[in-house]
Amino acid sequence: MNVLLIGSGGREHALAWKIAASPILGTLFCAPGNPGISEHATCLDIDVENHQAIVIFCEEREISLVVVGPEAPLVAGLADDLKAAGIPVFGPSAAAAQLEGSKGFTKDLCARFNIPTGAYMRFNNAPKAKAYARQMGAPVVIKADGLAAGKGVTVAMSMNEAMAAIEDCFEGAFGEAGAEVVVEEFLDGEEASFFCLCDGTNALPLTSAQDHKRVGDGDVGPNTGGMGAYSPAPVMTDGLIARTMDEIINPTLKGMAELGMPFTGVLYAGLMITQKGPELIEYNVRFGDPECQVMMMRLKDDILMLMKAATDELLWTMSARWRDEAALCVVMAANGYPGSYKKGTAIRNLLAAGALHDVEVFHAGTREQDGQIVSNGGRVLGVTALGSTVTQAQEQAYLAVDLVDWDDGFCRRDIGWRATRRES
Ligand code: AMP
Ligand code: GLY
Numbered sequence: 001m002n003v004l005l006i007g008s009g010g011r012e013h014a015l016a017w018k019i020a021a022s023p024i025l026g027t028l029f030c031a032p033g034n035p036g037i038s039e040h041a042t043c044l045d046i047d048v049e050n051h052q053a054i055v056i057f058c059e060e061r062e063i064s065l066v067v068v069g070p071e072a073p074l075v076a077g078l079a080d081d082l083k084a085a086g087i088p089v090f091g092p093s094a095a096a097a098q099l100e101g102s103k104g105f106t107k108d109l110c111a112r113f114n115i116p117t118g119a120y121m122r123f124n125n126a127p128k129a130k131a132y133a134r135q136m137g138a139p140v141v142i143k144a145d146g147l148a149a150g151k152g153v154t155v156a157m158s159m160n161e162a163m164a165a166i167e168d169c170f171e172g173a174f175g176e177a178g179a180e181v182v183v184e185e186f187l188d189g190e191e192a193s194f195f196c197l198c199d200g201t202n203a204l205p206l207t208s209a210q211d212h213k214r215v216g217d218g219d220v221g222p223n224t225g226g227m228g229a230y231s232p233a234p235v236m237t238d239g240l241i242a243r244t245m246d247e248i249i250n251p252t253l254k255g256m257a258e259l260g261m262p263f264t265g266v267l268y269a270g271l272m273i274t275q276k277g278p279e280l281i282e283y284n285v286r287f288g289d290p291e292c293q294v295m296m297m298r299l300k301d302d303i304l305m306l307m308k309a310a311t312d313e314l315l316w317t318m319s320a321r322w323r324d325e326a327a328l329c330v331v332m333a334a335n336g337y338p339g340s341y342k343k344g345t346a347i348r349n350l351l352a353a354g355a356l357h358d359v360e361v362f363h364a365g366t367r368e369q370d371g372q373i374v375s376n377g378g379r380v381l382g383v384t385a386l387g388s389t390v391t392q393a394q395e396q397a398y399l400a401v402d403l404v405d406w407d408d409g410f411c412r413r414d415i416g417w418r419a420t421r422r423e424s
Helices: 010-019 051-060 078-084 103-112 126-136 159-170 238-258 291-298 303-311 350-354 390-403 417-423
Strands: 002-007 028-032 063-068 120-123 140-144 153-156 181-185 190-199 203-211 214-216 220-223 228-231 264-274 277-284 326-334 359-363 366-369 372-375 379-387
Touching: 002 010, 002 051, 010 028, 010 291, 010 303, 010 359, 010 379, 028 051, 051 063, 051 078, 063 078, 063 303, 103 120, 103 181, 103 238, 103 277, 120 126, 126 140, 126 159, 126 181, 140 159, 153 159, 159 181, 190 238, 190 291, 190 303, 203 238, 203 291, 228 291, 228 390, 238 264, 238 277, 264 303, 291 326, 291 359, 291 379, 326 390, 350 359, 350 390, 359 390, 379 390, 390 417
Parallel strands: 002 028, 002 063
Antiparallel strands: 120 181, 140 153, 140 181, 190 203, 190 264, 203 228, 214 220, 228 326, 264 277, 326 379, 359 379, 366 372
């Protein structure tokens, strides 16, 4: 079968790498792709926002499955437009993508279907939001309702910080995304991300991973898209996975179907493991980036067969098996990220880094210029390794990182610290 993958990040490189290994693959295309992806796929210069152009390409090239990597095209209704044209697509409808696109929508779903999450209220004006935040007391969490590229959440440790965050949202710091604000109870515990494939009716549990959102070692500094990840997350025991499925994932799928918006694709649950058990922080409607990189390294089964089963409503026939090894990904970013940074700086020695045993160097923000790889974004590479423990995967990943010759890049040196501390 011919497949079109949508996206251009490290997540999509990992997906392309894994899809390319599938025995049922004919030709893999990617729009727009990146130089790493182009080793596995034919990259296309199609504007992803032009849904009609994508439909025409799929018809011409007999595409049997479109796999959508990022959330923005899903929230913009790409899956709906493909489906309307009779083209199978792995990813939710715009209605179902509200699970990521609107924090208020997800909180209301949790309330209606009894899914454990922090207490909350939705507001469209500052005075009422402030009054509720004062009533809750610090720490309290302030969230812009819509998509804000991971920057719309403030965990306010003081009332002053909470008041400032509420004002920022309503004064337009996040544009339209902040026209509505959710004020939420602070949940205390260890975070973990848990992933499932969904076919509208059934959910197939995948595995867990842990991201590192802050830019600096020791989890300090501003939030980023994710500076590194490992899988599995030791905090997610079998017992907690079973509870997450029973109390959070399955009620969500049932609820979404009842609301007339059945969910197909990857459901990514951001969880806080509190003293009471797993509670939902947020949903994403796609694989995590860089969580996908570590998951694809550990997946033993065919990702394309799994995605096809999700699209064909046949997930109940499938299982997903994982290598016992841990995987760990270190993101290399351009100096200055997540603030302003340069593009177009030369990166050398990628082949030597990728040649290390059980290492893959996934490209994110790169492009080719005169036969040379140069940086083209904030997060640029995802250096990913397997190891028999997280500690060993970490050693191998940093060996590879140290082979990459890129003057203008940096990375965190402590990815995996929570897990390696448990192992030592
Ligand atoms: P998000 O952008 O929604 O992923 O949120 C960013 C981060 O804020 C999460 O990864 C958590 O660390 C934190 N966070 C969000 N909601 C809560 C909450 N209710 N309690 C504690 N921390 C939270
Ligand atoms: N790494 C966090 C995310 O993909 O949302």
